[in-house]
Amino acid sequence: MKTLRSPFPRLATALVSTLFACALQAQTLPDKPVVSGTFLGDGKDGKIQYLVVQTREPFSDQPAIRLVFTEKDPSSSKKPDFDAAFKKLGSALVISVHKDGGIFGCDVVHTAHSKSPFSSIGKIKMKEFKVTETHASGTLSTGGTQEFFDQKWDVELTFSAPLPKGAFAATEEEPKPAATPASSSKKMAQEGDNEKPAASTGPQLPVAQLPLPAAARDVEYKKVVGHITFRSDESVSAVATDFSKKLKQQGWKDQPGSLIGKTNAIIKRKLNGADLTIMIQPEGKGCTAKVFTQGLDWSSPPSSTSGTPASQPTKGSEVKDVEDEANKLLNDALKKIPGGLK
Template identity: 65%
Template sequence: MNARHFVAIPMVAVLIGASMVCVVHAQTSADRAVVKGTFLGDGKDGKIQYLVVQTREPFSDQAAIRLVFTEKDPSSSEKPDFDAAFKKLGSALILSVFRNGDIFGCEVAHTEHPKSPFSALGEIKMKDFKVTDTHVSGQVTTGGELDAFGQKWNVDLTFSAPLPKGAFAAAEEPASEPKKVAKEKSMPAEPAVAAEKLPVGKLPLPSGALDVEYKSVVEQIAFRSDAPVSTVAGEFAAKLKEQGWKDGLGSLIGKNNAILKRELNGADLTIMVQPAGTGCTVKVFAQGLDWSNPPAATAAKSAAGSDAESIEAEANRLINDALKQIPKGF
């Protein structure tokens, strides 16, 4: 797959499954994760020294794990992926990986990038991926320098780490019901009718949302609020629940930061709320919604903003081709 898909976030997912706690074995050198290589942000190495391997729920009915590469020691963190996404562990790279080595989630959080973390999919690859009963190893590479929103980044990391208990757990299959003996001739089942996608304009936003932008190219909503993180996250969560959205794995609401994961009829939301002054900023990654007629932005666009948007659109011009190659349900 030669296309690139960059999403400023937070991540899209990014981020995802922050409630999972990894198991790290440190009794012997064989049980310690080893990472070598470079993670460059605008030419400066992020000095990745640590790796946490986390269990996570299957994705698109395929078993998967999460790899959290960090600059700082994550051993004291209860939520390494959550802290890594907010750069609390220095520069970080968070990957979601299938057992065959395919990467279906990538969050880039380099301390040299002011516009980060962002989600990137397309050019980052896994090589020489090996999985045993107890260990996982491989090489993560972008194959050279890439650009995301005017920021350069380049990854070339080799790693080896122990697998936590329950890694690559398969999706649970529903218990089969006993077959009923029927004398009547069975009738052909009617094809299931796919649920209509919810128009993005019908997504309920907090009452204090300001400067709302709908970015259909990357399927992202961004806005700010004068209210604090906890207030905005709480109101947003309540409105989504009222509309029928269900909690997804990885949601966390704290005083200073919040991540909301929500699911509804095949659609997924990853919402990141971060402090900004006395208020906060919010970024919503909305997958599976109808973006054919998004509402107009409520913020006045400057010429510079329009230019930046044009650059963003050009950088993502191959997104449609890339999405066709992404595993179903991403």
């Protein structure tokens, strides 16, 4: 007489094995951020040891988060991304990334670089990016050494970290009423009135039309490198607020990486293919500002209002050619970018 064997013990064993494997995998997920690898600046390792994962608003209608990699412990910082941008946390990388791993914001901050922070989108990629309900992991890589104004940088960082509550939250859209012919026509008319000309179909905005804060003085327009510098007797926050308001009125849109505080400010704006990066720092009782432009028309810049116009070399100096003058102006514009704020 043959004994019939039930298949259930075998199924139970397989189920237990699967659950055990899942439990082991869950145990490998860190309860704190883990970072390993290198962040080189001119051959010097930035010694990245910490990672803060921040929630942020969606960008281009896609959910996103911000990854703040730092050399120094950011636990006491109320705004790690802001402090990282001003080298208060040592060498740092501030990355904005979509849920699919696409990077749309990258601020490079290395203590070995005199010209930092700087933005570099397209030079760094996210590899093997994985997102679960509770964690995110991946590898940031530049795929080799990159250069920015004669500064070399190289990134190869692997990380895994818990996600904060609300990470990768999508934009919630309110239900819209069904469109009627009359409402559709009205909406199209309104959109037509508010529409801005695209960069590919319209002329570039003349730099002379860029609105500056009312308190700006000693304004220098540096045509060779496309920079504007000025001073003000007002505070950093007052100048940043006024500047932001005027840019908004002209149609400039806020971009990732804008950080406005009481003592330092970074303002990033975009309009019809043109980009602005504005650095404002305290100096004496007031502040100084540097405006880095891309995509503006510099064919007829306004005259500088400072004692020594940017178009003229400093007395006693000799400029051999345009390239030497460009390098000189570039150094003047960038030497005080928050490199000494550690």
